Amino acid sequence: MSCLHTGKVLSEGEGDKWCIESQAVLRHNRPVKKGAIVIELENVAYSYGGGELLSEVSLKLAPGSFHFLTGPSGAGKTTLMKLCYGALLPTAGYVRLFGADVRGLDRDDIAIVRRRVGVVHQDVKFLDHLAVSDNISLPLTVSGRAEDAAGGDLDELMNWVGLTNRADALPPELSGGERQRAALARAVIMSPDVVLADEPTGNVDWEMSQRLLRLLIELNKMGKTVLIATHDLGLIRATKAHVQARVLRISNRRIQLAGADL
Ligand SMILES: Nc1ncnc2c1ncn2[C@@H]1O[C@H](COP(=O)(O)OP(=O)(O)OP(=O)(O)O)[C@@H](O)[C@H]1O
Numbered sequence: 346m347s348c349l350h351t352g353k354v355l356s357e358g359e360g361d362k363w364c365i366e367s368q369a370v371l372r373h374n375r376p377v378k379k380g381a382i383v384i385e386l387e388n389v390a391y392s393y394g395g396g397e398l399l400s401e402v403s404l405k406l407a408p409g410s411f412h413f414l415t416g417p418s419g420a421g422k423t424t425l426m427k428l429c430y431g432a433l434l435p436t437a438g439y440v441r442l443f444g445a446d447v448r449g450l451d452r453d454d455i456a457i458v459r460r461r462v463g464v465v466h467q468d469v470k471f472l473d474h475l476a477v478s479d480n481i482s483l484p485l486t487v488s489g490r491a492e493d494a495a496g497g498d499l500d501e502l503m504n505w506v507g508l509t510n511r512a513d514a515l516p517p518e519l520s521g522g523e524r525q526r527a528a529l530a531r532a533v534i535m536s537p538d539v540v541l542a543d544e545p546t547g548n549v550d551w552e553m554s555q556r557l558l559r560l561l562i563e564l565n566k567m568g569k570t571v572l573i574a575t576h577d578l579g580l581i582r583a584t585k586a587h588v589q590a591r592v593l594r595i596s597n598r599r600i601q602l603a604g605a606d607l
């Protein structure tokens with residue numbers, strides 16, 4: 346048997362779990378077909394209670410696309426990211442995640458979205474009493490896939506982000522850059538369809554930022570949709586040598602496609 350939602354071939358024990366999810370997906374008429382827009386904002390506005398921070402924002406992230414999000418500090422990049430994974434609801438307009446209006450999502454749907462979207466938060470938080478490796482594999486553990494962490498994937502990922510020798514450390518013992526690397530590893534451990542990374546290289550040196558970028562580029566080449574908020578124009582230029590990346594800029598509350606001069 347294979348899952349309607351993911352197409353994944355199911356073992357006996359898995360069947361129920363995934364089929365329950367599939368029903369939730371079908372209930373909301375969520376597109377299961379390939380090629381559907383994964384994240385769509387239509388005429389979105391957002392306000393934290395004062396004036397509008399974002400106005401008339403329309404944006405479509407197609408599957409397999411690679412976008413950067415730039416703009417001055419305080420322009421609303423993190424806010425836009427939060428709208429893109431349902432952590433905030435728009436004050437006007439529509440946000441559709443995998444084809445479903447965020448306002449109609451129930452708790453189960455949100456859980457599915459969280460599984461399909463890996464997020465690197467700008468203010469990354471860990472469980473401080475758990476070792477770094479356990480924090481990174483936590484998404485697998487909570488979704489009942491702890492056995493996958495025991496396979497080589499966790500080790501390989503920890504090695505890629507240069508944290509193998511920090512695997513047993515506790516999060517408060519990590520440097521800022523090590524925290525960011527752990528955050529990226531945790532965001533991609535579930536092999537999500539979409540990776541949203543908010544300043545993922547803000548605290549790491551150029552060499553490490555290139556290494557993290559390569560991980561995101563490889564994921565994109567595997568078909569994952571990537572959106573990175575960054576101030577780092579060097580990072581954007583380096584990416585454009587490898588993939589077709591588009592640059593979005595928030596300016597005066599609106600989003601624009603930045604020119605080819607970047
Ligand atoms: N929870 C909140 N309540 C009220 N105002 C907020 C809240 N979160 C953010 N803001 C304000 O909204 C504006 C945009 O914040 P946001 O974090 O989205 O900007 P940003 O573009 O990500 O900035 P940076 O580049 O510094 O990370 C800022 O002025 C910020 O102070």
Ligand SMILES: [Mg+2]
Pocket residue numbers: 422423424467543
């Ligand atoms: Mg921010």
